Amino acid sequence: MHTDIKISAEPLNIQSCISWVTSPQSGGINIFIGTVRDITKGKPVVRLEFEAYEKMALTELEKIAKQATDQWPVNKLLIHHRTGVLAIGDVPVIIAVSAAHRDAAFGACRYVIDTLKQTVPIWKKEIFEDGEVWVAAHP
Numbered sequence: 807m808h809t810d811i812k813i814s815a816e817p818l819n820i821q822s823c824i825s826w827v828t829s830p831q832s833g834g835i836n837i838f839i840g841t842v843r844d845i846t847k848g849k850p851v852v853r854l855e856f857e858a859y860e861k862m863a864l865t866e867l868e869k870i871a872k873q874a875t876d877q878w879p880v881n882k883l884l885i886h887h888r889t890g891v892l893a894i895g896d897v898p899v900i901i902a903v904s905a906a907h908r909d910a911a912f913g914a915c916r917y918v919i920d921t922l923k924q925t926v927p928i929w930k931k932e933i934f935e936d937g938e939v940w941v942a943a944h945p
Contacts, residue, residue, distance in 0.1 A: 853892060858929070880910055
């Protein structure tokens, strides 16, 4: 099983993530792409800012990847997360999983994004026209 785990201030490349998980052994690829939306709880969002405790976040992401691959027979698993200032429509997170069968790809992908949002030290600041608030990086 191969993993590609990265935290970066640079924009994430969706197509290169898909290409990385693609393989002749994989009959299914599941991808979660998180994007910055323009409204939260009825308030217009101007931008988001993400910060991470990078060393600890990478360790947690490795642990999540191992847990996912222990539960599902996946071929490749990719987790990329952005930090820094992101505009509406930007991509803060990509999870991509390939497996021989779709059920494993779906299961592992959902597990990774759900667990990442609960346990990984990545914080999100929502900037509104009338203020800002730090929130956990999950809905």
